[in-house]
Amino acid sequence: MALEFLKKFFGSGGSKNIAKERLQIVLIHDRADISPEMLEQLRRDMIDVITRYMDIDTSKIEMDFDRADRSVAFVANIPVIRIKRGVAPGKMEQEIPDGGKKAQPKRKPGQPG
Amino acid sequence: MDPRVIVITSGKGGVGKTTTTSNISVALARAGHKVVAVDADIGLRNLDVVMGLENRVVYNFIDVLEGTCRLNQALVRDKRVDNLFLLPAAQTRTKDAVSADQMEELCGMLRKEFDFILLDSPAGIESGFRNASIGADEALVITTPEVPAVRDADRIIGLLESMGKSPIRLVINRLRSRLVKQGEMLDVRDVLDILAIDLVGIVPEDDSVVKSANRGEPLTFGDSAPAAQAFQRIASRILGETVPFPDFSEEQGRGFFAGIRKFFGRKE
Numbered sequence: 001m002a003l004e005f006l007k008k009f010f011g012s013g014g015s016k017n018i019a020k021e022r023l024q025i026v027l028i029h030d031r032a033d034i035s036p037e038m039l040e041q042l043r044r045d046m047i048d049v050i051t052r053y054m055d056i057d058t059s060k061i062e063m064d065f066d067r068a069d070r071s072v073a074f075v076a077n078i079p080v081i082r083i084k085r086g087v088a089p090g091k092m093e094q095e096i097p098d099g100g101k102k103a104q105p106k107r108k109p110g111q112p113g
Numbered sequence: 114m115d116p117r118v119i120v121i122t123s124g125k126g127g128v129g130k131t132t133t134t135s136n137i138s139v140a141l142a143r144a145g146h147k148v149v150a151v152d153a154d155i156g157l158r159n160l161d162v163v164m165g166l167e168n169r170v171v172y173n174f175i176d177v178l179e180g181t182c183r184l185n186q187a188l189v190r191d192k193r194v195d196n197l198f199l200l201p202a203a204q205t206r207t208k209d210a211v212s213a214d215q216m217e218e219l220c221g222m223l224r225k226e227f228d229f230i231l232l233d234s235p236a237g238i239e240s241g242f243r244n245a246s247i248g249a250d251e252a253l254v255i256t257t258p259e260v261p262a263v264r265d266a267d268r269i270i271g272l273l274e275s276m277g278k279s280p281i282r283l284v285i286n287r288l289r290s291r292l293v294k295q296g297e298m299l300d301v302r303d304v305l306d307i308l309a310i311d312l313v314g315i316v317p318e319d320d321s322v323v324k325s326a327n328r329g330e331p332l333t334f335g336d337s338a339p340a341a342q343a344f345q346r347i348a349s350r351i352l353g354e355t356v357p358f359p360d361f362s363e364e365q366g367r368g369f370f371a372g373i374r375k376f377f378g379r380k381e
């Protein structure tokens with residue numbers, strides 16, 4: 001990481017790589033300031049997904065951003081009540097209407113996503 | 114064609130909103146559309162001077178909203194081109210003089226009269242910006258390739274998205290190809306990587322922008338200055354034409370290849 005940073009830094013010898021890197025980091029922090037509505041939406045979406053696999057105590061979910069100097073982590077603490085039996089990830093995929101296809105290779109340009 | 118209301122905005126001040134509004138308004142009018150450029154920067158009006166129409170301003174849009182005059186009394190017709198009008202801001206009022214509802218009402222009135230309504234917005238994220246944007250369908254976000262401007266552009270894009278504006282497209286202004294070549298300025302690709310929105314134009318740093326503002330003659334009345342051509346291309350893209358970004362590679366520091374392509378007579 002540090003090496004790569006230095007390589008980038010000296011590689012093209014300009015201040016623009018520093019500018020880009022600083023912007024990327026500052027924007028992670030700026031964007032992590034998300035609105036309460038968005039956080040609530042995220043909470044509901046997470047509950048939707050996780051309850052397919054386990055029963056959870058939705059009243060005790062904790063979510064927050066953990067801000068470090070050069071990175072931001074989204075941390076969620078979700079108390080588990082019971083894990084559902086025998087729902088292997090492979091089996092879950094079959095329930096997806098799409099036929100449980102694995103992730104598409106790569107989107108070709110021009111092809112709608 | 115349905116009328117299109119486009120707000121020209123930015124997070125940071127002084128990045129070229131007024132310059133862009135005046136030049137694109139002229140270019141769209143010259144392409145045959147009926148255009149009004151609205152100075153929505155209440156209390157800091159300057160679109161009138163940049164367009165060279167300050168001596169003919171009598172009323173402003175607050176007068177219209179308050180019923181002091183009719184809309185067509187406040188519109189200043191630009192005599193240099195057909196179908197171009199300026200709707201001035203009030204200079205001696207504060208931003209609190211109008212509400213969001215009133216701005217929507219104003220846009221509604223203008224939709225009945227014009228093909229294009231371009232709103233020159235104040236910078237920032239406060240009520241002035243919100244009021245200016247509220248009645249718009251689309252947005253042009255202006256930034257320079259500098260850290261504070263790009264950062265603030267990101268914030269504005271988030272707000273415009275949450276207001277449902279679409280499309281929201283980016284103008285990168287004051288690009289200095291010499292600095293880009295030296296690796297001392299963010300290039301177009303860098304800015305797009307970071308902001309992840311569609312690009313509608315790249316405008317180079319150009320001394321003629323300052324001269325044209327001094328004279329009150331938008332550059333797009335002529336065709337020769339590099340910035341004039343850039344604004345012209347933006348207007349064409351707004352009109353739905355597919356216009357390549359001719360200086361893109363050059364401005365990204367690959368001037369040599371761009372030069373070769375020019376040598377072999379690649380047409381724009």
Ligand SMILES: Nc1ncnc2c1ncn2[C@@H]1O[C@H](COP(=O)(O)OP(=O)(O)O)[C@@H](O)[C@H]1O
Nearest residue numbers: 126127128129130131132287317318319322323
């Ligand atoms: N491409 C450019 N090249 C040179 N100067 C520019 C360019 N764009 C804007 N400027 C100058 O920058 C200053 C701010 O521009 P302006 O359009 O008034 O910004 P804003 O409306 O965003 O505050 C003006 O003095 C203008 O002449």
Ligand SMILES: [Mg+2]
Nearest residue numbers: 130131154159
């Ligand atoms: Mg301005």
